[in-house]
Amino acid sequence: MKDNLNQAKKFQTVEQISAGGAAFRLTDSGYEIALISVGANRRWQLPKGLIDAGETAEIAALREVREEAGIETELLSKIETIEYWYFGDSRGERVRFHKSVHFYLLAYRGGAIENYDAEVVEARWTRAAEAIERLAFKSEKTVVEKALNLLPDFSEKII
Numbered sequence: 001m002k003d004n005l006n007q008a009k010k011f012q013t014v015e016q017i018s019a020g021g022a023a024f025r026l027t028d029s030g031y032e033i034a035l036i037s038v039g040a041n042r043r044w045q046l047p048k049g050l051i052d053a054g055e056t057a058e059i060a061a062l063r064e065v066r067e068e069a070g071i072e073t074e075l076l077s078k079i080e081t082i083e084y085w086y087f088g089d090s091r092g093e094r095v096r097f098h099k100s101v102h103f104y105l106l107a108y109r110g111g112a113i114e115n116y117d118a119e120v121v122e123a124r125w126t127r128a129a130e131a132i133e134r135l136a137f138k139s140e141k142t143v144v145e146k147a148l149n150l151l152p153d154f155s156e157k158i159i
Contacts, residue, residue: 011087011094011095011096012093012095012096013095013096013097013098014090014095014096014097014098015097015098015099015100016050016097016098016099016100017050017051017057017099017100017101017102018048018049018050018051018060018064018099018100018101018102019048019049019051019057019058019060019061019064019101019102019103019104020046020047020048020049020061020064020065020101020102020103020104021046021047021048021061021062021064021065021073021075021103021104021105021106022046022079022103022104022105022106022143022144022147023047023065023069023071023073023106023107023108024105024106024107024108024128024147024151024158025107025108025125025158025159026158026159027125029127030127030128031127031128031148031151031158032125032126032127032128033125033126033128033131033144033147034047034065034069034071034108034113034123034124034125034126035123035124035126035131035134035135036068036069036116036120036121036122036123037120037121037122037123037124038119038120038121039121042121042122043136044134044135044136045135045136045137045140046103046135046140046143046144047064047065047067047068047069047123048061048064048068048101048103049063049064049067049068057102057104058075058104060102061075061102061103061104061106062075062106065106066111067116067117068116068117068119068120068123069113069116069120069123070111070112070113070114070115070116070117070123071108071109071110071111071112071113071115072108072109072110072111073106073107073108073109074106074107074109074157075104075105075106076104076105076106076107076150076154076157076158077104077105077150077153077154078102078103078104078105079103079104079105079143079146079147079150080103080143080146081100081101081102081103082100082101082103082139082140082142082143083098083099083100083101084099084139085097085098085099086099103143103147105147105150105151105154107154107157107158107159108158108159113125128144128148131144132144132145
């Protein structure tokens with residue numbers, strides 16, 4: 001443990017703030033959520049990305065879902081903000097990232113999930129229960145569980 005703390009002190013910390021969404025639609029078989037697969041190992045996750053300069057977290061969430069999942073959505077509610085740490089490269093230097101991600105409950109309004117962007121390997125609609133099993137990160141599984149608890153309050157807006 002002490003070695004990990006000493007190692008972390010050797011790296012510059014970079015703050016990152018992102019936004020994303022749990023985008024739902026209602027089908028004959030129940031609620032479905034838009035998931036994306038990224039990377040060589042095809043890790044399934046919620047669409048999210050960095051907030052651009054001058055952009056609010058809400059606008060960034062709508063934009064990222066549009067870019068990464070190919071769909072237009074309406075913002076219904078904030079779900080939660082998650083935080084985590086990871087190591088990566090920034091401008092050719094190894095750094096420690098402290099990332100915050102604002103997640104929002106979104107309702108599908110249009111577009112085709114097949115229209116995802118180049119950084120995504122695949123995007124698909126997934127039944128909500130299956131999505132929780134498929135997601136790679138425990139924190140995002142929790143986001144979807146919280147979103148499902150919010151859905152009854154917005155049932156008339158999810159079509």
